[in-house]
Amino acid sequence: MSEAVVPHPxxxxxxxxxxxxxxxxxxxxxxxxxxxxxxxxxxxxxLITLLFFLIAIFASWLAVQNPFDPSxxxxxxxxxxxxxxxxxxxxxxxxxxxQGRDVLSGILYGLRISLAxxxxxxxxxxxLGIGLGLVAGYFGGPVDSVIMRIADVQLTFPAILxxxxxxxxxxxxxxxxxxxxxxxxxxxxxxxxxxxxQYARTVRGSVMVEKSKDYVAxxxxxxxxxxxxxxxxxLPNTTGPILVIATINLALAIITEATLSFLGSGMPDTMxxxxxxxxxxxxxxxxxxxxxxAFPGVALAxxxxxxxxxxxxxxxxxxxxxx
Amino acid sequence: MLAFTLRRAVQAIGVxxxxxxxxxxxxxxxxxxxxxxxxxxxxxxxRASIRQSLGLDDPVLVQFGRYFxxxxxxxxxxxxxFRLPVSSLLAERMPATLELAICATLFAMVCGILMGxxxxxxxxxxxxxxxxxxxxxxxxxxxxxxxxxxxxxxxVTLGWLPSFGRGEVVKLGWWSTGLLTxxxxxxxxxxxxTLGLFQxxxxxxxxxxxxxxxxxxxYIRFARARGLTTRAIHFGHALKNTLxxxxxxxxxxxxxxxxxxxxxxxxxxxxxxxLLFVQAVQNVDIPIMAAYLLMVSLIFVTIxxxxxxxxxxxxxxxxxxxxxxx
Amino acid sequence: xxxxxxxxxxxxxxxxxxxxxxxAINGVSFDIAKGEVLGVVGESxxxxxxxxxxxxxxxxxxxxxxxxxxxxxGTRIDHLPPEQIRRIRxxxxxxxxxxxxxxxxxxxxxxxQIVETIRTHTSLSESAARRRAxxxxxxxxxxxxxxxxxxxxxxxxxxxxxxVVIALAICAEPELIxxxxxxxxxxxxxxxxxxxxxxxxxxxxxxxxxxxxxxxGVIAETCDRxxxxxxxxxxxxxxxxxxxxxxxxxxAKGLMGAIPTLAGDDKRLVQIPGAMPxxxxxxxxxxxxxxxxxxxxxxxxxxxEPIRQGTQSVACHLFEPAKETAA
Numbered sequence: 001m002s003e004a005v006v007p008h009p010x011x012x013x014x015x016x017x018x019x020x021x022x023x024x025x026x027x028x029x030x031x032x033x034x035x036x037x038x039x040x041x042x043x044x045x046x047l048i049t050l051l052f053f054l055i056a057i058f059a060s061w062l063a064v065q066n067p068f069d070p071s072x073x074x075x076x077x078x079x080x081x082x083x084x085x086x087x088x089x090x091x092x093x094x095x096x097x098x099q100g101r102d103v104l105s106g107i108l109y110g111l112r113i114s115l116a117x118x119x120x121x122x123x124x125x126x127x128l129g130i131g132l133g134l135v136a137g138y139f140g141g142p143v144d145s146v147i148m149r150i151a152d153v154q155l156t157f158p159a160i161l162x163x164x165x166x167x168x169x170x171x172x173x174x175x176x177x178x179x180x181x182x183x184x185x186x187x188x189x190x191x192x193x194x195x196x197x198q199y200a201r202t203v204r205g206s207v208m209v210e211k212s213k214d215y216v217a218x219x220x221x222x223x224x225x226x227x228x229x230x231x232x233x234x235l236p237n238t239t240g241p242i243l244v245i246a247t248i249n250l251a252l253a254i255i256t257e258a259t260l261s262f263l264g265s266g267m268p269d270t271m272x273x274x275x276x277x278x279x280x281x282x283x284x285x286x287x288x289x290x291x292x293x294a295f296p297g298v299a300l301a302x303x304x305x306x307x308x309x310x311x312x313x314x315x316x317x318x319x320x321x322x323x
Numbered sequence: 324m325l326a327f328t329l330r331r332a333v334q335a336i337g338v339x340x341x342x343x344x345x346x347x348x349x350x351x352x353x354x355x356x357x358x359x360x361x362x363x364x365x366x367x368x369x370r371a372s373i374r375q376s377l378g379l380d381d382p383v384l385v386q387f388g389r390y391f392x393x394x395x396x397x398x399x400x401x402x403x404x405f406r407l408p409v410s411s412l413l414a415e416r417m418p419a420t421l422e423l424a425i426c427a428t429l430f431a432m433v434c435g436i437l438m439g440x441x442x443x444x445x446x447x448x449x450x451x452x453x454x455x456x457x458x459x460x461x462x463x464x465x466x467x468x469x470x471x472x473x474x475x476x477x478x479v480t481l482g483w484l485p486s487f488g489r490g491e492v493v494k495l496g497w498w499s500t501g502l503l504t505x506x507x508x509x510x511x512x513x514x515x516x517t518l519g520l521f522q523x524x525x526x527x528x529x530x531x532x533x534x535x536x537x538x539x540x541x542y543i544r545f546a547r548a549r550g551l552t553t554r555a556i557h558f559g560h561a562l563k564n565t566l567x568x569x570x571x572x573x574x575x576x577x578x579x580x581x582x583x584x585x586x587x588x589x590x591x592x593x594x595x596x597x598l599l600f601v602q603a604v605q606n607v608d609i610p611i612m613a614a615y616l617l618m619v620s621l622i623f624v625t626i627x628x629x630x631x632x633x634x635x636x637x638x639x640x641x642x643x644x645x646x647x648x649x
Numbered sequence: 650x651x652x653x654x655x656x657x658x659x660x661x662x663x664x665x666x667x668x669x670x671x672x673a674i675n676g677v678s679f680d681i682a683k684g685e686v687l688g689v690v691g692e693s694x695x696x697x698x699x700x701x702x703x704x705x706x707x708x709x710x711x712x713x714x715x716x717x718x719x720x721x722x723g724t725r726i727d728h729l730p731p732e733q734i735r736r737i738r739x740x741x742x743x744x745x746x747x748x749x750x751x752x753x754x755x756x757x758x759x760x761x762q763i764v765e766t767i768r769t770h771t772s773l774s775e776s777a778a779r780r781r782a783x784x785x786x787x788x789x790x791x792x793x794x795x796x797x798x799x800x801x802x803x804x805x806x807x808x809x810x811x812x813v814v815i816a817l818a819i820c821a822e823p824e825l826i827x828x829x830x831x832x833x834x835x836x837x838x839x840x841x842x843x844x845x846x847x848x849x850x851x852x853x854x855x856x857x858x859x860x861x862x863x864x865x866g867v868i869a870e871t872c873d874r875x876x877x878x879x880x881x882x883x884x885x886x887x888x889x890x891x892x893x894x895x896x897x898x899x900x901a902k903g904l905m906g907a908i909p910t911l912a913g914d915d916k917r918l919v920q921i922p923g924a925m926p927x928x929x930x931x932x933x934x935x936x937x938x939x940x941x942x943x944x945x946x947x948x949x950x951x952x953x954e955p956i957r958q959g960t961q962s963v964a965c966h967l968f969e970p971a972k973e974t975a976a
Contacts (some may be wrong), residue, residue, distance in 0.1 A: 010424070039496070047516070132383075153338050153341060153342075156338075156575075156578065156623050156624075157581060157582065157619075157620075157623065158579045158582045158626065160582065160583065160585065160586070161582045161585070161616075161619065164585070164600070164601070164604050165349070165612065165616060167602075167604060168603070168604040168607060168609070168612050169349055169612075171607050172607045172609055197612060217587065251463070255465045257627055258465055259465055259466070259467060259586055262465075262467045262586075262589075263467075263585070263586065263601050263604075263605075264601070264605050265604050265605060275465075278467070278468065278471070282471055282590075285474065285475055285479060286486075288479075290475065293471060297468050297471065297472075300465065300468065301463060301464050301465075301468060303458075303462065304463045304464070304465070305459070305463040305464075308459065308462060308463045309459070367886035448793060540751060541746055541748055541751035541752050542752055542753055542754040542755070543754075544707065544746065545744070545746055545752040545753070545814070545817075546703060546709060546754065547735075547738065548707060548738055548739065548743075548744035548746070548818075549738065549739040549744075549766045549769070549817055550735055550736060550737070550739025550740055550766070550769060550770060550817075550821075551739070551765065551766065551769050552735065552769065553731075553735070555765065555769070559765075560754050560757070563756055563757075564754065564755075567756070648738055
């Protein structure tokens, strides 16, 4: 793992020495930035991802209604097709659904939920995985084998299955007390518990490498706290891979949340994420009301595709061996 | 060889035991079995006697032992929703899921390998680039969206294929198959593609990467220096070396295919184990959830074991190292 | 003189990269006669291996032969279409690579690999090819060949594998064998055996051998003639005794000085200061000039052409007959 850790320093030195160039110049000149500039597709993906995040953050300013507020929905406005079709009505640019919910507003707010669950899930799984990886790597022995065995077993099961099980158990334990917000928490928990393994493995590997190095023994010898010093080496070393894992996992987390919601085990209809919107819309597909499902679907696919493109590029840029 | 197989078998049993503990914990603690079985007006005394009869007052270890022994005989308790033994529910649904999973895997392997080999050998052609783009989209589109898209195209708009269910099935003993009727086969097409698409992109990317890797090796260069035909090098040497890891991965993925069929079965209302499981999660039917977990784990663990052993049969190098180790 | 088996004239090989076009081989010319062993020495990156690959037509894109001519027994082969050069590879030119551990396909029995090669180049039947494979294995010194033929590569030691590789290279009785560092990856004790085997095969079958190595000891022991390469050019070429005993080119002198001898232990090994330039930064004039103690102004501007000096040929301005050059 360790060779994947450090970003590729520079190209083969055919250029003149850059000894005098400052840190910023070096960063601009680095392979990562270079490959970023070179790939138009990646730049587009980054732009779209950023746009999605901005839209999600400013959803309440952009939407014509608050789709989570039942009092703003009027059944009179139900099932209106998109604006550009013959029966379209302003201000419902992308039409409305069964309950008179503006599809575009639903997407804007749903995007917010999807991204929130995704980001929180990734952060949670990252913290969990990094923590367990540090513990496993540092203590070794039985602690290590227990954690890594669990990781091995869990890795053979698809995340969606684990997430569904966590979800079902949480439902069973909480029963009726499960409102929208705690459902969001359950989803974050389910996703976090499904995706921690990769972080743990990466961090553990790096800790094992560092542990065998002389400076750790030296630090212990002169009475310095070895764990603290190791952390200072391990974390920078693993930043690259963790960033890659986190980016790819963000896409996976969003897919998982959307899938759970689509299966009816995620966000409820009263506070829909993109997955919930697709589930609702799917029921009207046969009636020819395609817009209720199509636009949330396009938004979800676009979001995941952009994040995946970013993740792919990041992985290639940080690991020249894979190119 | 035998020692290796045994060691892997012991590991597999260990995994199953761990999963058994989780399944039992769910069964016992996540939801009170009694509450689920009785109505609101059942008296406390009656509840207590039901508790007694179910053995819920015994020490936890005794209960686990009982659950474990029952599970070994495929007795997983009674579904809260259907009031039927979970095992018979699962057995009834299993053929549908397995047929779907096998068709999806075949589709994924055939298309994935063909596309992967093509895009490795003709790296810079338009078609190869198209395959790469398709694979990225295949990985980025959630399964259920693909299903919905297919339904909209081929069922709603064109009306060529059924949008849900298995079509007509034929009973062969306890196994119900949709492979013997036209409507059954037609019903299988879209779910198989939906379920297999993700694996297909995975296999395609893997085959391409492996093949490119193999084509760079010394023995391929040496094969060229020996004047072998391009055809012999690509399809004799390179492909064989590529397929060893690919078949392993594809085999291991079969377990995931079964688990992922949860989504496909929901989209297509396919009457398999996955649909049963999703309904169980929605309705908090813990015995079905626990049993499904056990069944899927069993399938996973078995496949892992078989693939591990098969792998050593295919690759002579491994056979040697394994033989030496044992 | 009879026609040489291999004749290379003014060979140029280029690698086209995004930044620049790098010339890996720049005007290399040499001949190998029937039964002759030509050693090619030089540092890593001097173009030894690329020359070998160019002869056998295995330069992969982005590399290409950009100039010169290669003739095999009088027929030009450098511009043949892929299918025709394929028929020559393995049949008329055999190749031995550096690492026997990775040269054989691990998933195929060695017999299958030999039979496959024989049947590609001859019309022998499966069983006849198998009998021939057993003979070949015996010839390269594999004990109990009729048993070992069904072994997988991993069941052979490094030296034995290199013997299998050699058997594969000679199975169609080629006119020329190109051995690219055939002993580098082997134990010292095995190296001598493999070298002896290559030498014996060359002698027995009258095969011409191009032996690429960076080991001067191997050259001195095995070769009839030797070519010293530097930065994609031949610095000096000549009979091995002459070049070893009386090197002319300053680089060859340095290289010979770098061979430890048993006798002269009072002399320290001579080192050549500096390193060979990268392909992207070959200096103008003689590529060796920055490291050459004898370099003068002309060396820095004008590229030296090969000059005959008795049986040797050397590309160095020091040996230029006194005359005015137009440049």
